Amino acid sequence: MIFGFGKKNKEEEDYDDEQDLVMFQGAFSGAEVDFTEHARLVQVGLLRAKELITEGLERRAERIRIEPKGERAVVQLIVDGVGYAGGRLSSKEGMAVTQVLKLVSGLDVKNRKSVQKGGIRAEWDDRKFLVMLESKPLQGGAERLTIDLIDVKNAKYSPQELEFSPAVMEKIRELTSKPGIVIAAGPPGSGTTTTSWAILRGIDSYVFASFCFVDPGHRELGNVSKFDRRSDATLDAELVRLTRMEGNVAYIEPLNDAETLNTAMEHTGRLSIVSEMTARDAPSAVESLCKLSGDPAKVASALKGVFGQKLIRKLCEKCKQPYRPNPKLVQKVGLPEKTQVLYKPPSAEDGADIRVCKRCGGSGYLGRVAMLELIEMTDKMKEVVAAGKGSAEIKQVAREENMLNFKDEGLRLVAEGVTSLEELQRAFRAS
Template identity: 45%
Template sequence: MIFGFGRKPVDNDDDDDDDEEEIEYVLFQGATNGVEPDMKGNAKLVQAGLIRTKELVTNAMSRRAEMIRLEPKGQVSVATMYVDGVPFPGAKMPVQAGLAITQMLKLLSGLDIKDRTKPQSGAVKAQLEDTKYEVRVDTAPVATGGERLIVRIQDVKQKFETPDELGWGEAIREKIRALASQKKGIILAVGPPMSGVSCAAFGVLRSIDAYLFNIYSLSKNGKDIAHVAEFQPEPGDSLTQTIGRAIRAEGDVLFLAPCRDADFAKMMVEDSEDACLLSEMTAKDCADAIARFTQMSGDPILCAERLHGLISQKLVRLLCPKCKQAYRPNPKLLQKVGLPPETKVLYRAPKPPEEDDEEFEDYEPCEKCGGVGYFGRTGLVEFIEITPGMKEIIENGADPQKIRDQAKKEKMQSWASDGLRLVAAHKTSLEELQRVFKPV
C-alpha cells in the first residue's frame, strides 16, 4: 500500500499565471515487518502527523541526510539532520507536532503506537521520485517525557557490505583471508555506536572466499548473503550445541550474532578451536575491544590464544569530485603529518566567500554537494593482528594503551595511517582528518 499525498502545490507569488510549483513528497510503501497500518482507525493521527512526517523525511532525503534525530526539549521538539555524519540543525516545532511525527512513523513502521514506555525498532519502505529507500525507525522514552525518535534513511541501491563498497584496501582483505584460512580462532569487527560496525562485520565476511571455505551464518540478520548458508538450530539447542553441529557439518567459518555479554565471549573463546568465528562488539577501538573481550572471557591465556584479529572503521567524508580544490602543500606540513616529501598536490574543500567578499553576490554553491565540499563517506580501517608480542600483553592484563603502543611498534594499520592513504589518493582532506580525530 502506498500512503498518498505525493505532491503538494506551492503558491508562486512572483508568477502572474495560475501555475503552481509542485513539491514531490516521499511515498511510504509499507512496513518491512508486513504489519498493515490502521490508517482509518487512526484518522486523527494521520490528519495531524502524515503531512508533517512527509515534509520532514522529504527534506532530509533532499539534503542527502542519512539520519534524523527528533527529541522533545521542554515545549518544543528539535530536529537534527546528519549529512555524511555531520549534524545540521533542522526544524523546531511544538512538542505535540513532534509527538505526531513520532507516532506516525511508528504506525507506518508496524510498531505499537500505544506503547511509549519501552524502546521500539522497525522500518518502512519509501520512495522519493525514482529512488527507493528503507527508512529505519527507532524510538526510546526520555526521562523528561515523550520519546526520542531516530530515523535512518538508506538508499536500497547503496549498500556498504563488501570490501570494495567500504573502501578497504587489498592488504586488509589479504590479512582477513589469511586468518580465516586457519579455520580456527576469532575475528571481531568492533567500534562505537553509529560507526558502521555491522557493515564492517559483513565486510569481513565478504573478504573470505566462499568458494574455498564452508561458511555458515548463525546470526539471524535477515540478509541473504551469496554462498553463505544459514545454519538452522535444532529446537532446544544452545548456541554451543549449534556451533558443534555446524562444525560437524564441515563448517570452516561461522558468522555469529554480536557479542554483548560475558557468557557469549566465554562461549566464543571455548568453541573457536575447530572453526573460525566471526562476530562484532561495541568498543572505542580495537585496543579497547581486546581489553573488554579479555575481561569478559575470564581467561586471558586462552583469549590470547584464540583471538586472532580485530578490525574497526571510522567514517570520513569524501571530497566532492566536482568542486574539490587543488593546492601545493608546504614541505613542513608534509613532514609534520607524515606524507611523502615528493607529494606535489593535495586537495581540500572550497571555502564559500564571506559576506564582505566581492564574489559573495555571484556565488553559487556546487550543484552536486550543495556547497558543503564533501559528498559521501568511506571508512578508515584499523586492524590489529594478535602477534606473539600482542599475546604477551593480553596474557598480562590486556592494557589498552600497551596494545596501541605495540600495534604502532609493529606498524599495524591504524586509522591515521589509512587516513593519510586517502589524503594522498586525493579522496579526502587533511582538514577532514583533523575534524574526525578531534577529541570529543
C-alpha cells in the same frame, strides 16, 4: 484520476502537490496496519512526517533525530556523520510525527514506555529506501525518535563497495583462513556492524562455507548462507550443529557479554567466528575481551584479530580544490615528502567559484570511507595479551610491529586526494 475528466477536484490537486514526497509502501516487518483506528493521528501527522523524511532524503541524510525539548521538537539531520539543523516542529507536531511513523512501521502506538524498533519500505525519486526507526522513551511520556534512511540499492556491504584497500582484503582472508575469532570493534554508530559484515563478505567463499547466525535485516547475504537457527537452541548447540554440517565460518551476535564470548571461544578449535563489539578502538577491544572472559591467555589463543574503524568524509570529486601544501606542514603531519598537491573543499577566501556545487550540496564532501586499524595476534601480541596487559601496551606492540593503523590509513587517503587534512583532523577529534 478517480472522477474522470475535466477539472481536477481538491483531492487530486493535493496529490499533485505531494508527488515529490516520499511514498510509504508498508511496514518492513510485513505487519498489517489498521489506519482507520488512528484516522485522527494520520490526519495530523502523516503529511508532516513525509515532508520531514523527504527533506532528509533530499539532503542525503543517513539519519534524522527528533528530540522533544520543551515547547519544540528539535530535528537534526546527520549527513555523512556530521549533524545539521533540520526543520522546526512544535512539540505537538514532533509527537504526532513520531506516533504516525511508529504506526506505519507496525509498532505499538500506545506503548511509549519501552524502546521499539521497526521500519517502513519507502520509495522516493524512483529509488527504494528503508526508513528504519527506533523510539526511545524519555521522562514525562515523551519519546526520542531516531530514523535511519537506507538507500537499498546503493547501500554498501562488501569490502569492494566499502573501498577496503588490497592490504586490508588480504588481511581479512588471511585471518579467516584458520579457525579463530575476528572482530570489528568501535564506538556505537561508528559503522562497526557494516565493517563486521564486510569482513564476513570478504571471506573466500570458494574455499569456506560461511553462515550468518543473526537476522541480516536489510543486508544482502551475498555468498553467505543464512543459518536456520532454532529458537529453543543455545548458541553453543547451534555452533556444534554448524561444525557437524562442516561449516567453516559463523557470523554471530556481538561479543559484548561474557556468555557469548566464552561460547564463541569454545568453538575456535574448528570454526572461524566473525562478530563485532562495542569499544573505543581495537586495542581497547582486546583489553575488554580479556576482562570480560576473565582469561587473557584464552583470549590470546582464540583471537585472530580485531579491526577498528573510523569513518571519514570523502571530498566531492566535482568541486574539490587542489593546493600546494607548505613543505613544513607535510613534514610535520607525516605525509610523504614528495607530496606536491593536496585537496580541500572550495572556499570563498581562496577565490574559488563559490556557486553551490549541485553534487554535494556545497559542503565539499560526498560520502564516506572507512579508515581501518588492526590488532593482529602475532606471537609478540599473544604474549602481551596473555599476560593481561592493557590497551596502551597493546597499542605499543601494534606500532612496533607496524600493524595497520588509523594515522597511516588517514594520511594515505589525504595523500591520494580522497579526503582533506582538515577532515582527517575532524575525524580524530570526533572520536
